[in-house]
Structures are given as structure tokens and as C-alpha cells.
Amino acid sequence: MASAPLQQTARRLIDPGRPVAADAYAGRVTSAPLTEAELEGIRAQFPILRTEVHGHPLAYLDSAATAQKPQRVLDAERAFYAEANSAVHRGAHTLAAEATERYEAARRTVADHLGASEHEVVFTGNATEGLNLLATAIGHASTGRGAGADFPVHSLGERDEIVVTELEHHANLIPWQELAARTGARLKVVPVDDNGVIDADAAADVITDRTRILAVAHVSNATGRVSPLDALIAPARAAGALIVLDACQSAPHLALRPAELGVDAAVFSAHKVYGPNGIGVLWGRRELLDALPPHLYGGSAITTVTLEKAHFLPAPARFEPGTPRIAQAIGLAEALRFVDEIGLDRIAASEHALAARLHDGLAGMPGIRVLGGPGADGRVALASIDVDGVHAHDAGQVLDDLGIAVRVGHHCAQPLHRRLGLTASLRISAGVHTTPDEIDRALDAVSGIRSFFGVAGSAA
Amino acid sequence: MSGLDQLYQQIILDHSKRPHGVGLEAGEETSHQLNTTCGDEVTLALRRDDAGRVVEVGWTGQGCSISQASASMLAALLEEEPTGMADDELTSLIEEFRTVLRSRGTLELDEERFGDAAALGGASRYVARVKCAMLPWVAAEDLVQRHAARG
Numbered sequence A: 001m002a003s004a005p006l007q008q009t010a011r012r013l014i015d016p017g018r019p020v021a022a023d024a025y026a027g028r029v030t031s032a033p034l035t036e037a038e039l040e041g042i043r044a045q046f047p048i049l050r051t052e053v054h055g056h057p058l059a060y061l062d063s064a065a066t067a068q069k070p071q072r073v074l075d076a077e078r079a080f081y082a083e084a085n086s087a088v089h090r091g092a093h094t095l096a097a098e099a100t101e102r103y104e105a106a107r108r109t110v111a112d113h114l115g116a117s118e119h120e121v122v123f124t125g126n127a128t129e130g131l132n133l134l135a136t137a138i139g140h141a142s143t144g145r146g147a148g149a150d151f152p153v154h155s156l157g158e159r160d161e162i163v164v165t166e167l168e169h170h171a172n173l174i175p176w177q178e179l180a181a182r183t184g185a186r187l188k189v190v191p192v193d194d195n196g197v198i199d200a201d202a203a204a205d206v207i208t209d210r211t212r213i214l215a216v217a218h219v220s221n222a223t224g225r226v227s228p229l230d231a232l233i234a235p236a237r238a239a240g241a242l243i244v245l246d247a248c249q250s251a252p253h254l255a256l257r258p259a260e261l262g263v264d265a266a267v268f269s270a271h272k273v274y275g276p277n278g279i280g281v282l283w284g285r286r287e288l289l290d291a292l293p294p295h296l297y298g299g300s301a302i303t304t305v306t307l308e309k310a311h312f313l314p315a316p317a318r319f320e321p322g323t324p325r326i327a328q329a330i331g332l333a334e335a336l337r338f339v340d341e342i343g344l345d346r347i348a349a350s351e352h353a354l355a356a357r358l359h360d361g362l363a364g365m366p367g368i369r370v371l372g373g374p375g376a377d378g379r380v381a382l383a384s385i386d387v388d389g390v391h392a393h394d395a396g397q398v399l400d401d402l403g404i405a406v407r408v409g410h411h412c413a414q415p416l417h418r419r420l421g422l423t424a425s426l427r428i429s430a431g432v433h434t435t436p437d438e439i440d441r442a443l444d445a446v447s448g449i450r451s452f453f454g455v456a457g458s459a460a
Numbered sequence B: 001m002s003g004l005d006q007l008y009q010q011i012i013l014d015h016s017k018r019p020h021g022v023g024l025e026a027g028e029e030t031s032h033q034l035n036t037t038c039g040d041e042v043t044l045a046l047r048r049d050d051a052g053r054v055v056e057v058g059w060t061g062q063g064c065s066i067s068q069a070s071a072s073m074l075a076a077l078l079e080e081e082p083t084g085m086a087d088d089e090l091t092s093l094i095e096e097f098r099t100v101l102r103s104r105g106t107l108e109l110d111e112e113r114f115g116d117a118a119a120l121g122g123a124s125r126y127v128a129r130v131k132c133a134m135l136p137w138v139a140a141e142d143l144v145q146r147h148a149a150r151g
């Protein structure tokens, strides 16, 4: 199995100045994990964690689907509405200026968090929209008509190829399928092996000098594994392709520095990083964003408009037509301050210990198959499992009955499940507030599933 | 009985492991229902006698024990009716089934009318599972409506 390259990839994830997640994900923890007291302090900030479900304290192990929100994020959104609500970039009165300042300050916070410039940060509705923005803009550029004709640099045609991997979330697959269909370009796929691990060796064959776009998940939402970015990026770079990173499942767990990873664009959703719903981030290199036409058209994104034609502002305004998501951006900025104050290096150290506990516990269980294969190295604290003889939906019900919230289904990764001969799996995923005890509760519940359904002892 | 034991009564597990009515005939009219949240699938056919009464249910599918047991129990219900069911009987049965399943645990299914399928009433307390139990019944409803539309 390709665990060595995964570890190398993990080591490169963060800039060398910070001894961050990289080492944690390679199994060499350098930062101290959170102390019990710190964890308690963090948990106390999440009001929802006081909930009881079916008479049990809620164990929220579905952070990969959406993260819970600390009180300060809720307060930040509310404070905006209570103190400064106004349209941004559209007025001269004092409140409008204040709202604009808070919105742009939120953008700077995101930029700092990513080690990027504020010109490179576009607010979107979520990661899905960020990926669609790119695919749609490239589609517009490829038509040779309207505003698209003014931005021909990234236009695609029939000789071109778009490459994704077999484990992508549908959000990082369908927009590229559609772009290929619209432009005549060919969609190619880097396969996974029988465990569901990206076959890094195959990348060099799939990625050719015709590859114009490579779109890949940083961390798989189904297996929790860090993708072998080096093996994918090197040939794509050599081909001059645009490299798009789906950072949804890495952003909450490790310090994301997209420029240092050698990618051209990266997306994530605020709601998975303890931030609000309804907002996400597209980071893009300035040269890339300024060379793309808008994906949507409207006000706030233009310089001069005549009845015949519009001229567009540079990024990020070009990609934020209409009234933006102001309170949500402010909530996201607060969420990033929340994780940065704790330190993603320490979050990663703690979560690595949880990942090890989770995967060690699952490894010994009869009838349990882990998507992406066993082992915690090169992995976030997430495990999707198939329980032999029990449908994921039924398995999940056993955990729900014990107050343990997990995800069941295909996790928007149908092709990966199909490749592994499955239609659904049960996913346990941790967050910054997850305790070792909660992992143990989940393991305990999982170990009882097969006997509850009367399939224990049958051939695994 | 705990909620979980109520949901997964032995009879449900038995039906899901040894289902009734599995199998479709080539070319017969079917209704395919998919639960997009979890991927449960049922493809179901209603077989009629010369008088047009529904006498048999055939189906194939995959998914959780609730959806699969539900299809099996619907098939078993028809097996127990020697002269089958008229469309309006079947429709009122489906409507009653739906009403109970949407009752959030406040109503129960009558064993006289529903046979083994009465055990599915336990799903009504689990909002997320109602759709699983409904899946084959929705397929049957779809076929009855199509039949009516053809006149």
C-alpha cells in the first residue's frame, strides 16, 4: 500500500516554519496535544454539546459532514446584524462604511489564515459553489462569446483533458464532467486501488501533456487519507495544467497553505471549519483569477456598464456579484480565529491521537472493513466502515440509539463506493471537541452491531 | 422493549434475511424507487389476475433491513389474500400505512389488516427511517396510479 508517499505528502503540507500537522499526520507528533483541561474549555464553548439524544449525552462524530459552532461564531454573526448591518460596497453612509470594513476585515482574516493575499480570497456560498465557479468560468472562457471572449487564456477544447481521481466528492466531479461535456474536453480519472487508496503510480500515465486541469481532494471525505499530492501535482505542473484542490476535509484539521502546496486554486466550506452555513472560500492565485471571466453576472462586480457591454473588476469583486454574504463572512473569520488561537498544530496532534485510537480499535474487529484500508498514518480522525452483513443505515441506527451521531450513506462519493463493491458506509469523524471517550463509545457501539442483527460469527 | 428493539423486531430481521416475493419477470411493468439519502432501492411489480385484481407482488432491491423487509412484508400480505386486492383496497391500505408511519409514534398499524407489516409501525418514531419503510409502498402506489391513468 502507498503509505510511504502519503507520509511524504503529509510532511509537505505545512510551511517549514511551523511544526504543524505534517508531522502529526506522519505519525511523529511534535506539538503537544490539547490537555484535558483545554479540551474541556473548548467543549464548553459549543452549546450543542450539552444536548442529550435518546437519554445519552450527544457524541457528535459527524464533523466531516458539518462542524458544530462555538458560541463566539454565533455571537459574531449576531453582532454584525445588531451593530453594523448595512449593504457593503454600495453606499457612503457611516453604517455602510462600517459594514464594508467588517466584511473586508473578514477577508483579510481568511487571507492571513491561508498565508495568502486578500486579492486571492473569493467568498462563495460553499465549496461546491467554489468548484462550480471555476468550472463555469472556464466554460465561459471556452465559448469565445460574450465576456468569455475577453478572457481566452483558460479556454478548453476537444484536445484538452481534465483529470480527477476516483474518490472525489461529487462536488469535485460533476462540475468537471459538465465542463468536459460543454467544451468537448475529455475527463480522465486517476484510479484507486482495491482498498480505496489513490493509485499514485497510475497518475503519471493518466496525466499527460494534454492535461489542462487537475482537480483533487486534499483529504478524502470517505477515507480520511491525505492524497499523494506530490505524485499528482508534479506531472500536472509539468503539463502546465491548472491544479485545483478540494480542501474541504483538510481545512478543519491542518494548517492549509495552498500556495506552498503548489496548487493554483483551493476551496473549502466554512461550515466544516466551525463557521456558519452559507459561506465558503475560493482561494486562487491572482494571475489565475484575473484571467477568468465571471461565472455569474450582476452588480458590484463591474467597472463600467453600457446597454451593450460590461467591464469587470479584478478578483475578488469580479466573482462576488450581488449582495454578498456579509454576516457569514464575519462568522467565518471568527471561526478561523477560534482554530488559530488553539493552533492547528495542536489540533492536529490531538486529532492524530484520536485517529490512532479509532483505527486501532477498528483494526481488531471481526466483520469490519475500513474504507481506505487500516491504519491511522497519513489520515485525519475519520473512518468509514462497512459492517459485514449489516446495511450502513441499520448500523448507524444502533449508534444513534446510543446518542452517537455518525453519517451513513455514500457521503457523496458514489464512484468510490461502487469501486469498493459498496453502496453505503458508516462514517465516524472527529472534530476539535472530540474526546477519547467519545471514540471509545463509538467503537463499543460498532463492536455490538453484528450481534444485535444476529450476523456475528458468520463468515466475514 | 427499547426503541431500537421495537424498530428491529425479530420479524423484520427475518423478512430482510429471507424475503418473500423476490424476483421480477422479463418485460413486466415495474416502479423503481430510490432513497437518495442512503441509496436504498426497490423495483416492484404488481401482478394482476384476469379481473384486474392485484394478486401478487414481485420485487428486487437492495438497502437497509427496513426497506427490504417492508417490500417482503407487502409481498407476504398479498400472498395471504387468496383473491387478491382491488386497487381501491390497496390504495386505502397504502394511505393508512403512510398515515401511521408519519405519526411519529402516536399511531400503530393494525395487525389484522397489515399482518407482518404491522411490525413496521416502530419506524414511525424514527423520522429518518420512515422513507425506508415507505419505499416499496410508494412503488405500489405509483403502479396503481399508472394503472388508473390508463383506465
Ligand SMILES: Cc1ncc(COP(=O)(O)O)c(C=O)c1O
Pocket (backbone or CB within 6 Å): A064, A065, A126, A127, A128, A129, A169, A171, A172, A217, A219, A220, A221, A246, A248, A249, A269, A271, A412
Ligand atoms: C471533500 C468534499 N468536497 C466537497 C464538499 C462539498 O461541500 P459543501 O457541501 O459545503 O459545498 C464536501 C462536503 O460535503 C467534501 O467533504
